[in-house]
Amino acid sequence: MTDGRGVDTAYDGIGGDMLLKTLACVRPFGIVASIGQAAGPIAPLNIEEVGPRRSLSLARPSFMAYSADMKLYRVAAEAVVAAMRLGIASTIGATYALQDAAQAHADLEAGRSMGSLLLVP
Known part of the structure; x- marks a missing residue:
């Protein structure tokens, strides 16, 4: 689908061994967000999997940490509701x-x- 370039951004909510597969789908200078581990803990990652050859950005955001900031959480919740009103829904x-x-x-x-x-x- 990307003619071998890879995707710009990927979100991995599965974890386990899937994170390495997710990294492999992303183009150089792309972004990977590891947001879950439904398949189990994420194994230690060799830093060579993200750079310098690939130059990927890897984020591991935490919903719990994010939701602890009530002001930030409210802004995000309002953005989600606004998107749903526009017809974007899961x-x-x-x-x-x-x-x-x-x-x-x-x-x-x-x-x-x-x-x-x-x-x-």
Whole structure:
């Protein structure tokens, strides 16, 4: 799809061994954000995987750290709601009753779901 150039930016929410595969998909001077580890912990990374030959930027942002700053979190939440109002939304993979939250988590952790999971009160 990129004629061998690689993508500009990639987001890896899987972790485990997938991070190395994600790095391999990004063009030189591209950006990789490692945002999760659903497949398990991320193995130690050899710095040669990101540079200098590839000159990649690697970020490992934390939602928990981000959400601890309430002012920043509110601005981001408002941006997400605005994007949704414009029609940008994720795929709803499944809907669960709130009392079935444990099952929703189990399905997510086991990879039995795709898209967003909704908990309905």
